[in-house]
Amino acid sequence: MTHYDVATAAVQAALDAGARYADARVMHRRYESMSARNGDIEELTQSEDAGIGVRALVGSSWGFYAVPDLSDGAARAAGGRAAKIAAASARVPGPAADLVPVQARTASWSSECETDPLSVPLSDKGDLLVHATKTMREHGADQAEGLYQIWDTEKWFVSSEGHRIDQRIRECGGGIASIAVGDGEVQRRSYPANRGQYGTQGWELVESLDLGAHAARIADESRALLTAPPCPAGETTLILGDEQMALQIHESVGHAIELDRILGWEAAFAGTSWLDLDQLGSLHYGSELMNITIDPTIPGALGSFGFDDEGTPAARRHAVKEGRWVGVLAGRDSAAVAGLDYAGSVRADGWARLPMVRMTNVGLEPGPHTLDEMIAATDDGVYMDTNRSWSIDDKRLNFQFGCEIGWEIKNGRRGRMLRNPTYTGIGPVFWRSMDMLSSEVVPWGTPNCGKGQPGQIGHTGHPAAPARFQNVRVGVRG
């Protein structure tokens, strides 16, 4: 049997058991990660998983069942179980469930990949991390860490509406970090980002990072941070680097525009959103410099795909246009509830998890400035970069973020290094205070976005550029 045959059998079994709609995803994923520490390989892990997840809609109620068995019998049983679970859901029924229409299609799609990352010799990949971590140790790191991760995912999607879509998505990335331990505190510097940089690309992405060339600098910076003055407390002009901006977008825009949160579907766990659908199209989310797109079509970005996990083709749209909120991340069912005519942002973390609304690539369009211009135009402020901590409330309003490093800005120049920089604010107030935005966009990838119950890890992309904000409270400490 082909994987399409297995998925088709599961869908048919769900229909036979009473479902009025069903879909199935067969997925096969290979994963490899290697971590190095202080010049040695710390851990090498390779894993493989394969299975089928079936979604069934019975009346107005959903059910989902998944098994790691791709035989015909197991697939049919899974389809039947999904329908049975859906029938149990009807004991606490909701309003009539509908799906916004999506043209059924047969298609194949693959992400771009120059160098298959799983085919690169382990010794070459290990040498890269060993060299970088050794260099950091030589430059004073108490702990020198390096990591890469690779995912190679193939999936076959079949729906009762006639979809037959297969995709292969290869993702990889990595990074390094230097940790300096002082009396009573720990300082950390990472390159190129706290969790590294990731994309739907081959090993060429990791090579392009040139990890070894940055090892000495971040080790030196981590040690220097131990004796740097603390970030002053108060309200000031804040310039954020592009990596921290990616986190700012992810937490205070990306999650807030998830339609399932807006509809209350995540109320008990991840939370809701401060956004009200009645204000879609009119709400001023930020300053006129703020243009945020939902764009899974960006080649090589981590949130890219050909079709989402409901078979909706990737398409670009605005979430925020010239500061006005105009779009959401939606699935076929949530869009129908909200009265919207588009979906396309539903994905699952593997075959054993229910597809749900997830960020794709949610990021900023370029602005008219440069980072140097922002610094030159600032008399008194703080420049922060590289995310270290992130906390935001369940409505995605009240945030407090910490960065690894900061610098004083005085009279248009970057001055002293500052340790433990933090800033806090309320999402829309903060975004409305953005008065300068750089054109220097980097498509950052976030490989660790948690959501859902059971928990799912999502891979999201965030094109981001340095930006300047006014009257921001900084230097919050315990």
Place this chain on the structure above:
Amino acid sequence: MSAELAQRVLGMVPAGVEAEVFVDHMARALTRFANSFIHQNVADATTTVRLRLHADGRTASGATTVTTDEGLRGLVSRTLDAARLCPPDAGWPGLAAPAALAGEGNWDEETAKASPEARADRVRAFVDAAGGLETAGYCRTLHWSAAFANTAGQVAAGRTAEIAMDGIARVEGADGAARIASGQLSDVDGAALGARAAAKARAGAGAVELPPGRYEVVLEPAAVVDVLQNLSLYGFNGKAYNERQSFAEPGAQQFDEAVTLADDALGDTGLGVPFDAEGTPKRRVELVSGGVTQRVAHDRRTAAEAGAESTGHAALGGRTRGALPANLRLMPGPAASTVEAGAVIDPAAASLVAGVERGLLVTDLWYTRVLDPKSLVVTGLTRNGVWLIEDGELTTPVRNFRFTQSYPQALGPGAVLGVGGEATMFPDMWGAAWWTAPALRLASWNFTGGASG
């Protein structure tokens, strides 16, 4: 089946190679509700085979869910190839020697085999008991069985089952929460939980904003769980300790004398299997006794580095995060004189609230992140209900705060004004970890911002 799978894999490993195999079968079902109806209802049953090999002084790990002969042979072959290409592993601590287990784990058949209807009925009861308030949450059942075998002769098997329910009720912008975890299906009463969540939500309506600052607090057991999780991850983690990134100093009076903290996956009510990822038997490990830090948790590697013995805390999925005590129990205080809890205050917190002249009752801590791992300064928010306490009574619902607080400092000598007389078990948000906590009355908690910034 898991034990047989472990032996099959071990039999595929060439002679002379040190190997350990951990097979776990997780059957998980979760019925999720929002806007007072079931909107997601999922189940999966997954067997994962994890293999770690040490060949010619080199170590590699692999895992698969493909349990056919071909899949298992592929796992062994790939992992051997990977090990050959790895540099020498000078810190290899060797395999766990044969050792007896403390039982097979707490397992209840009715819980393990709970049906979708049983979960849905509890949701129905929760929704109905909320009296028309909007509700959301989940009811989850798990059946986890595991087997271990290594080439040193250690063989282990165990199983456990769990039910957990966690829900909120909502009214006029106020949320009230109730949750519990147990090994017995019959322990989880959806109606009782729904009624408590609704009472808390109603009592939270019309909340006022208070100025940030330091307040005396009573943390309900659910909020204390967040403290335990962060102490586990950053403090009592043997790897963090070895790397000098932990606050822990064994032998030092780092906590108030009212604090006794142990990790115990078993006991009468524990919900774990009786061995860790390296096959080391689980046992009760006291980490803090009367406020004095006793030890940190170790796997075999961190133990070897520290000159200690494994405490049975090797984590599944690799050693990068270190050895984590993920079944922490904060011991309850002496049984308190009977205080009428009412519908809002968790009964476990009632006697503590009665002693507060002016302070805050906090239900949950949310989205906590560490600013500095060594001092364990954490920022986060309150959630699901805060009330002003005046002269031992709840007087006013309060809007949520942001806080920035060192957790060890909050529990430091002289800082704990009371420990609740009973402890509650809670599910972990992400997986197989369970936390047991009483309420705590603390002298000071640093609220650094209000709901409006």
